[in-house]
Amino acid sequence: MRWLFLLLGSVALAQAVATPGWVRLVPPVVKDTAAYLTLENRGKTPLRLVGAETEVAERVSFHQDHREHRGGQVVLGMRPLPYLDIPPGGRVEFRPGKYHLMLEGLKRPLKAGEKVALVLRFQDGSKLKVILPVEMR
């Protein structure tokens, strides 16, 4: 019974809620890929995402797309972010063209349909495990 309360307690306290997206299947020759998901802060205090880990890659970093216009055309790039803040009641969408979690240095080529576990770390010490499918999209 006590365990149940503890369990319920931890659920109620969970500030961060992730809606899974996907890990992008890239050609096997490439050693970096992107992971997408939506992160919501259901708490009353700001949440700061400071890191992430996965067993399939050496390193996980956060990137924001960078867009500028040159010669009448769209120039795109990305910029690393040291952390990401999610205001209370707010959300951050990791999706193509916006933010992405970069899985750098894949230890092996991923397969379509496989599931990748990602652990997100927050400044308050809390962690969130997310399971994402590998898809070519």
Place this chain on the structure above:
Amino acid sequence: MKGKLLLPVLLVLALVGVAYLLLPKGTHAFYGTRLLNPKPVDFTLEGPQGPVRLAELSQGRVVLIFFGFTRCPDVCPTTMLALKRAYEKLSPKEQERVQVIFISVDPERDIPQISDQYAKGFHPSFLGLTGSPETIQEVARTFGVYYQKTQYRGPGEYLVDHTATTFVVKEGNLVLLFSPDKVEETEKVVGDLRALL
């Protein structure tokens, strides 16, 4: 009074009718940005089986060119996947006359084999090309492509900003452009390609 009005109205209607008949048949309103003056373009770059010349490749074909780099997990796959979707909507006969090319603006890291394996990872018929840094610079200038290393942390450790337009070449002429946003509209891209074929 009635008669005075009738004549001008009939005249206007007749003019509209004539104008309609004068419209070229089968005009297609292009979704991509059409170049009013098609620009002659050419290059020779390294492919997996040796040099590839655009002038030869684009004879009787429509060539779609995207400049990027392989260590680009968000921007480049987004357009390459859009091109894959459009290409796969075409019939096998149409596909024979369409070639998608990926050109790496990161020749230091993307040797021809890597470029081509990357392109073929999206579709086996896609082609990946690269060349010496000088040649890439020249080709980029021809197409008005900007690219710049950024976030440099050391040799091999950097990102690249680059023009994310898809260039459409027919018979050696640059005829159409798709912005990274427009290229996502698969049906409209397919419509434009069919109009060019």
